[in-house]
Amino acid sequence: ETGVTQTPRHLVMGMTNKKSLKCEQHLGHNAMYWYKQSAKKPLELMFVYNFKEQTENNSVPSRFSPECPNSSHLFLHLHTLQPEDSALYLCASSQDEGRGPTSYGYTFGSGTRLTVV
Amino acid sequence: SQKIEQNSEALNIQEGKTATLTCNYTNYSPAYLQWYRQDPGRGPVFLLLIRENEKEKRKERLKVTFDTTLKQSLFHITASQPADSATYLCAPPSGGYNKLIFGAGTRLAVHP
Numbered sequence: 001e002t003g004v005t006q007t008p009r010h011l012v013m014g015m016t017n018k019k020s021l022k023c024e025q026h027l028g029h030n031a032m033y034w035y036k037q038s039a040k041k042p043l044e045l046m047f048v049y050n051f052k053e054q055t056e057n058n059s060v061p062s063r064f065s066p067e068c069p070n071s072s073h074l075f076l077h078l079h080t081l082q083p084e085d086s087a088l089y090l091c092a093s094s095q096d097e098g099r100g101p102t103s104y105g106y107t108f109g110s111g112t113r114l115t116v117v
Numbered sequence: 118s119q120k121i122e123q124n125s126e127a128l129n130i131q132e133g134k135t136a137t138l139t140c141n142y143t144n145y146s147p148a149y150l151q152w153y154r155q156d157p158g159r160g161p162v163f164l165l166l167i168r169e170n171e172k173e174k175r176k177e178r179l180k181v182t183f184d185t186t187l188k189q190s191l192f193h194i195t196a197s198q199p200a201d202s203a204t205y206l207c208a209p210p211s212g213g214y215n216k217l218i219f220g221a222g223t224r225l226a227v228h229p
Contacts, residue, residue, distance in 0.1 A: 002160070035219075042121075043161070043206070043219040056216060090160050105151050106217065108160030 003027045006091050006109035014117055015081060021112045023074040023091030031096040032074045033106070034066060038087040049074060050096055081116045088113050119145045119211055123220035130197055131228055138192040138223045140207030147209035150190050152181055155204045155222065164205075165192075197227045 004025045013019050025032065034046040048056035049068040063085075065077040074091055092106040122141045130136050140150070149168045153161035167174045167183045167190065174181045180193040194201050204222040211218040 002162075004160075040221075042221045045216065045218065048216055088158070092160070105153070105163030105166055106161075107163065111158070111160050113158070 002107050002109065004091060004093055004107050004109035006112050008112060009110065010113045012115045012117060013078070013081065015083070018077070018079040020078065021076040021089055023109055025072055025093040025107070027093055027107060029093035029095050029107070030071055031094045032068060032071070033092045034074065034076055035090040035092065036087050037090060043090065083116050086114055086116045119143070119218065121207065121209065121218060121220040123207060123223045125221055125223070127224040127226055129226045129228065132198060134197055136194040136197050136201070136225055136227070138205050138225065140190040140192070140220055142188050142209055146185060150183060150207060150209045151217065152192050153206040153208060155206055161206055199227045199229055201225060202227050
């Protein structure tokens with residue numbers, strides 16, 4: 001384990017379902033991120049949270065709703081998704097020192113493989 | 118707009134050789150750049166960070182260079198091993214210091 005735990009690892013959901021992805025970090029980091037990785041495409045940044053405040057929403061459709069109740073937990077609530085939303089959803093954390101990152105970069109979880117049917 | 122380019126073609130090399138991967142960026146000047154390794158179905162793993170005032174950074178068999186004039190970073194793996202086979206991603210920041218954007222990655226295959 002990397003210190004960032006994502007659950008579930010796999011999720012199949014219908015287009016009318018509501019589900020949530022969970023991310024938890026045990027590293028004491030103060031920034032958390034959601035990324036989407038579709039087949040043969042680069043990682044796409046979705047949301048950024050610093051000190052549990054959302055600081056970035058990268059034009060993500062409203063059917064994706066993030067929640068960060070504290071600096072250790074991050075959720076991605078999903079509703080009325082489309083088949084093209086099928087992808088690997090990755091959570092990451094880092095220590096934001098305000099003047100650039102530490103030398104340790106981001107720590108990623110193993111991801112949730114989401115399939116929308 | 119900011120653009121990151123990595124060679125989309127897979128790189129195939131023989132075990133023991135040096136692998137060199139390229140990352141080019143355009144339309145901005147990042148203060149640093151990170152490199153990650155990603156195995157299939159897993160999250161990326163951080164390898165190295167190089168800052169704009171550092172020409173070169175080393176970690177065991179890994180070496181990264183950062184040429185701000187050419188707007189290019191090179192990632193080298195010396196004495197490559199089959200276990201080094203993976204996709205390697207370069208990631209400079211965009212906007213805020215800690216908002217990383219990722220290249221598409223280059224897949225490396227090291228053959229025995």
